[in-house]
Every structure is written in structure tokens, then in C-alpha cells.
Amino acid sequence: MNQLHRIPFLVIGGGIGGLATALALSRKGYPVHLIERAPEFGEIGAGIQIAPNGSRMLDDLGVLGKIRAYAVYPQRLILVDALSGELLTALDFGEKFQRAYTYPYLVMHRSDLLTILLDACRQSDVITLETNREVVAVDDLGDGALVTCADGSTYECDALIGADGLRSVVRKHVLDDGEPVCVEFVAYRGAIPMEEVIESAGMDTIRYWIGPNLHLIQYPLRRGELYNQVAVFKSNRYRADSDDWGTEDELEEHFARTDESVRKALVRVKRDRRWPLYDRPA
Template sequence: MIIVGGGIGGLATALSLASRGRRVHVLERASEFTEIGAGIQLAPNALRILSELGLLEPTLSEAVQPVRAVMMDARTGDRLAELDFGEHFQRTFGAPYVVTHRSDLLTALLKACLASELITLENSRHVVGLKERGDEVLITCEDGSRYSARLVIGADGLRSACREYVLGDGPPVCSGDVAYRGTLPMALARHVSDEPTITWWIGPKMHLIQYPVRGGNLFNQVGVFTSDAYRDGVDPMSEEWGTPEELDERFGGLDERVSSSAALLNRDRRWALFDRPPASTWTRGRVTLIGDAAHPMLQYLAQGGCQALEDASAIGACLADPTDIADALSRYESIRRPRASLVQTWARRVGDIVHGDGLLAMLRNALLHQLEADDFRYVDWLYQGSHSS
């Protein structure tokens, strides 16, 4: 089996398959296995899978376990709602909620892959073409190298060559939102809680999320806003929209804790946000998709990486005895596609809600004020989600 893409989802899938005795070959486009970005939130549904893979302890070694998540009004500074991650939460969902650096998670996955005799890793292999011939898939890379396999799993992200082969549905959809993210030493951070906390500031067309990583030594921040300069006809990849000047304008005039924190965001790189509508299938013949290649989603539920880990667990279980690949892939899709599609859809909706203004914001805030810290009704379906066959 060949996995195209060596990010979090690709390496987790390699480990999931290898743990069931399957030999796996991973082709990664980049010259090394790295994660660009900063923090990642790992909800209980992700931690249960990392536990299955034997990676819970190394993942938690550098992670931070926040005591709560707090949602704040970015304009008024009012506390809107709180989610307590304490004993009751952990009993309910069978795992804690943690935050970590993306590179720390990838390093744990990579070390486990390197330790497995069943996993082969190759870098600088940019897959550009796939073709089925009989009971094999032929893979062509940009440098002319070629591979063949009985099964190909596309974990090659947002602009996936494997997805283009399976669905041919063109580029992903730009939301018009843009993110600025990064970490800074805790000593330079502003308005840090005494206890480790995820703080989510929400306001009109913007939000700012903050939490500690690396054992509390670094402070992760992500500022997201809807750009007024983005419109039909604008190149989503151009830098003529979502500029640092727009960032300062959008975060100016808010609660001082928000504007002073946003001033510390790294301006060296911006991330335009993309997703796609849920797909009708993830599979064509002997090629199937996982992670962002299958179900790219906006970040408003903090579930992109978590859902990729669920994919890894499910496809590993379904392919434990791959005598009938078509049946195995059909079972994999029946387990994962309805749930991942729901998460995609709700990620869009939550983005509209948290960035709302006017009457929508008034109704949202009134509802949030009514929630107790141990009321899990709106996250139960997400964190309890089944991931096995």
C-alpha cells in the first residue's frame, strides 16, 4: 500500500495499518517531514486514537492540558461561556482535552513510523499523476519517479492530486477568511490566565484564540478575520487581500486585551482559509482519500487534525484483512464519510455564528450565557464520535 502525504493523517494511517501487520510506503512531497503552523487542539476523540496507536504518552509529554475553554466577547470583554475540562469532562468522554505544537505531534508520529519495520518513508516525492491498470495503481512523481501499488491512500492535503484523480472537482473553496498564527515566549505574551486556559475571543467578522503549548513555555495565538477586500474575481492565493493592515483595522477598537494581543501576531505569513462541500464519495477503484484530501474543513471546530486521526483508525481497521479491497473501502466510507461531512458542515456554521454581528450576535450571546460549564450538549456528538469498524 502507498500513502501519498506524510502529514499527521498520513503518518497516523501508516501506523494504524502497520499495527495490523500491513506493509506501507509513504511518499511525502516535502524534503523533510515537517508541520507548518503552530498549535493544534486535540479533543478526546483524537486522544483515544493516539492511545490506540501507543502514542498517548509521547504526545502528552510536551502537551498542555487546559483546565477550561472560555469564550469571550471581543468588543465588550464579557465572558460568554465556559467549558470545564475537569474530572466530569474526562469521565464523560474517556480522555482529557489537550493542546500541543503541531510539530511535536508530528515528531511523535514520525518517530513511531521510523521504528516500524513495516513502514517505508520517502521524501521529495511530489505525486502528480495516478492511473489504474488492472489490479494496480501506477503513480507518477514530478521528478519522473514511478511507483505501483494495489491500493493508494491519498493524504496529500487541500490541493490533492489523489482527490483530483478520484473526483476531479477542481480547487478548494476560499471562505474569504484569513488567519495569522504563531507562538511567542510566554514572557512576552499579554493577558495570560493563571491556569492553562483556551481563550476564544469572538466578534464581528473576527476571532482570536489563545492557549499555551510546549509545557507552558510558549503562547500560541491565531487571529482570524473575514476580509472585506476578498470578492469574486480575486485570486485566493494573492496577497492583495487579508493584509496585515486589514488585520490591524479589524482588531483595532476591540477590548484592549484583544487588540494588544493581536499586535503580537506574526505578520510574516498569512493563511487563506479554504474548505469544500462534503463529497459524495472518497473512492475511485483502488484509490481512496483521508484527511484534508477527503474532507477539508474550516477551523471553527478545531477538528481538522482530529478527523484525520479518526480516518486513520477506521481505514486501518477496515484494511486489516484486505482480501477484498473494494469491500474494505466501502466499509471505511460508510463509517467515516457521514460523520466527517457533518463536521465539515458544522465548521462552516460555527464560523458564521462566532463571526456574527447584530441580532445574530445578540441571540448567540444570550444562548451562551445560559450554559453551565459542565453542559456538554453541543460537543457530545463531536467528542463521543465512533471511529471504529
Template sequence: MTQPQHSAYLVIGGGIGGLTVALALARDGHDVRVLERAPEFSEVGAGLQVGPNASRVLDRLGVLDDVARDAFFPRRLVLRDAVTAEPITALETAETFRERFGYRYFVTHRADLHQAVMTACLASGRVELLASKHVTAVTPRDGGALVACADGSIYDTDALVAADGLHSLTRDLLIADGPPLDCGYVAYRGTVPIEAVTADGGLREPDAMVIWVGPSLHLVQYPVRRGELCNQVATFDTRRYTADADDIGRQLDNAFTGTCAEVARGVGLIDRSRRWSMVDREPVGGWTRGHIALVGDAAHPMLQYLAQGACQAIEDSVALADSVTAHPGDTAAAFKAYEALRAPRAARVQTTARTWGDILHIDGVGASMRAALLAQRPADDFAPVDWLYGHDAARTTTQLEHAR
């Protein structure tokens, strides 16, 4: 029988959430082992938006400069009508934004952020990264947990952190809420050379991140990798196109028929080989039990309309590490305090993301009312996003004492 290998802290999942929590624990002096199912530690996807709430954490972890080195800093986030191309509203994200929140809004390639955090984990000397570790069973025990992998290896840990994503095996052990909720929307993602989008005036605002919105659809465009690439995300409601269910490329074309020239050009460049379903879950408690805790999508999967999935996982990392520091020698109490701190915050982001999706995709009179109302707000009105970007997930005695 294989002898279990012992770990003080064991993390399941080597994505952004798993690596940031490993780095946060390592920065506080803990040894961490990370198990990743894939043959190598890498990230699938393209662009990633990073708000100040996540930048604060990355700065504290000492990786912000590395993450932002090849990032793109838009001067504005712009909402435009996908059919008429008319502007609806904008949010300034340059100096006045920095003055308000302490950090600029930036966009980067998901792989760049992942690489920066992974490099920091390895450099810490406290994080061991193990690939090709498909976790098949998690068994709680007094004072810890046992984790079994498909290759026959077994790990015994005093504290288990599950960052194993949307279909978390560990979540199924803690929370009986069934499969994720599919909202019917899908997203096509990918990057193209910036020249392909800007040719003949195809990218109207090259220094901005633009969200083109229309009935049951939207297209997001922004530069990444020092402005050399353009990241695009085309999203639409598949429930309108059941007749084309066997031809997903045709669904995409049909959904964006009638949009303006800039949107049509962008959609025409998108890779059709893969698409992602838009799913989330109802906000629930129960992320922790004894010496087991969930982070990131395993705890609070959310729709992408606030671009906060990775940012919330990053917030989790320091909240959990700080709770461990505040409860020395009592992992169960630390994990409980972590959930008390994070659950209300994550729930608000989850539910607001759903609402924002409804606002983006509204049609008819609702769309006209949206345009009329949003036209009245100045671009430097940050009040609607203060709660989101002004949040500081880093250590505060008041927060931790309240969570006890």
C-alpha cells in the same frame, strides 16, 4: 525506462493524516511506503487542539503518551467577547470532562504530534518514509495503481491511500468538484513566549484556552510546550477590507481595532509574514475507487472552527485499517466500507464547523442573543459536544458489518 518499485500499501503525503494511516496499517501487520513532497518529513504551523475522539485513536496506536508529554491540558475552554472582555460561556475540560469522555482535552504543538507519530512509524519496522517525492501522476490499474514522481521514480502499489491535502492530485482523479471554497476569512498563526502575553495581565486565564469573539473576527489563545509558549490564531473576514488588499498587515490591524486590551496585545504580537485562507469543500462521496482511497483533507477539508481537521484525519486512520482487516484480500471492498463508515461523520463535522463559524462571528442583535442563550448553560453541560468527543472511531464489529 524506470522500473516501478512495488508496495503493498502506498501513502501519498507525510503529514499527520498520512503518517497516522501508515502507522494504523503497520500496527495491523502491513508494510507501508510513504511518499512526501517536501525535502523532509515535518509539519508547518503551530498549535493543535486534540479532542478525546482523536486521543482514543492515538492511545490505540500507542503514541498518546509521547504526544501528550509536552502538551498543555487546559481546565476550561472559554468564550469571551473580544470587545468588552466579558465571558460568554465555558466548557469544563478537567476531571468531569475526563469522566464523561475518558480523556482530557489538550493542546500541543503540531510538530510535536507529527514527530511522535513519525517516530512510531520508523520504530514499527514496517513503514518506509521517502522525502522529496513530488507525485505528478496517479494512474489506476486493475488491482492497484501506478504513481509517478517528478524525479522519475515510479511506484506500483496494490493499495493507494492519498493523504495529499487540500489540493490533492488524487482527489481530482476521483471527484470532479473544482477548487476548494474560500469563505473570505483568513488566519494568522504563531507562537510567542508566554511571558509576552501574560505581562501586565495580558492573559486573563492562563490555565484555559480562550476564544475571543467579535463581529467577523476572533482570536484564539492557549499555551503549548509545557506552558512555555502561547499559541495564537487571529481570524477575520477580509471582505470588509478590500481597500487594504495590498497591505495584509493593515487589514489585520483594522479588523481588530476597538477590541479589548488583552486582544489588542495578543494581535500586536502576531507574525505578519504569512497568513492562511480559510477554505473547505461541500461534503461529497466518492472518496474511494477500486484500490484508491482518500483520507484527511484530501477527502473532507473543513473550516477550523471546531478544531477537528487533524482529529478527523486521525479518525480516518483506524477506520481504514479496521476496514482492511475486516475485508481480508479485498481492498476495494475494504476501502468502500471505510468510506461508508466515515463519510456521514466527516460531513457532519464539516457542516457544523461552518455553523460554528457563523455563531462566533455574529454581530448586533444576534451577538446579544448568543450571549443571553449561552449564559444559561452550565460549564459542565457536555450534551452539545457528546456527538463530537464521544465518538469512537476504533474497530467495532457492528460498524464494520453495517458498512458492508
């Protein structure tokens, strides 16, 4: 059945960006309708780093207090040569940093952040959330937009906000700048229980191992119960017409020349999924 909904603000996409946008509008008194293509709200991935500008906005959204129960507040970030193990530089997140930026630098699990934002949206009287709504067409009405979904539902709105990911339907309508471009880098990432960690820099540190065309990032999550690790490298075997590149064998080859601590940490980096990285050239 074709159903037409006329609404002031329509947000497409129920990830972190879409939910935060809906919540921000609602806190200014605007009614918001958000639609998500998946059957239920959920987040893919593990860790997210939030700098002071981000934590300030989360405070403006009224959720920073709840985030404190899940986040880790590191005391420093270190940059280490992945080949030699030499400390290159460090950033202290202590008292001087706090005075300069007012708000903290924090790290947390992406799913925890999404759950907190989702709960806040559900508690709002002016936010409507719907799932199973796959957008297939966007039409410019001049004074608004008309959105059509795969199930035949249509939404007419005064303002349309696209938060629908890398291959955004809204972006295609507004810019039509083509498909995202693979940058030939691939990531292996995931969070493991703290008791499974072989090598770490401690609970108070974000550690970046950097080298030619590769890096490894490590930091604790979820009150220190999990440890997030992300290994990234540029593939020498990339082909646009194939998925046979950025493999586990290549991961091992690229990191074989790194410092012993990096190689030990790599043993616990999750291999169940590879994540090709994309960009949109200006």
C-alpha cells in the same frame, strides 16, 4: 531511471494525517510505503487542539505516552465576546468531563506531534518512508493504482491513500471537484515565548474571543513554554485575482473595535505570514 515498486498500501503525504495513517496500518500488521514531496518531513503552523476522540486514537497508535511530555492539558475552555469582553460560556475539562469521555482534551505544537508520529513510523519494521517524491499522475488499475512521480519513479499498489493536503493530486483523480474555494477569511498565527506574552487567560485555559467576522484564539503550548495565538477575520477587500487583501493594516482595522485585552494580545500576534482560508463546498 524508471523504478517500479509493487506494494500493498501506498500513502501519499507525510504530514500528521499521512504518518498517523501509516502507523495505524502498521499496527494491524500491514506493510506500508509512504512518500512525501518535500526534501524532509516537517510541519507548518503552531498549535493543534486534540479532543478526547483524537487522544483516544493517539493512544491506539501507541504514542499518547510520549505526547504527555510535550502537551498541555487545559482545565477549561472559555468563550468571550471580543467586543465587550463579556464571558459568554465555559467548558470545564475536569473530573466530570474525564468520566464522560475517558480521554483528555489536550493542546500541543504541531511539529511536536509530527515528530512523535515520525519517530514511531521510523521504528516500525513494516513502514518505508521516502522524501523528494512529488506525485504527478495517478492511474486506476482496477485492482489497484499506479502512481508516477516527477523524478520518473513509479509505484504500483493494491490500495492508495491520499493525505497530500489541500490541493491533493489523489483527490483530483478520485473526485475532480475543482480547486479549493477561498472563503475570504485570513489568519495570522504563531507561537511566542511565554515571557513575551502581554495578556493571557492563564496556563490552564483555552480562550476564544469571538465577534462579527473575527475571532482570536489563545492557549499555551509545549509544557507551557510557548503561547499560541491565532487572529482570524473576513476581509472586505478580497479579490480572487490579487494577493493585496487580508493585510496587516486590515487586521488592525478589524480588531480596532475589540476589547482592550484583545488589542493588547494582538500586538504579539505574528505577522510574518498571512494564511488565506479555503473550503471545499459540498
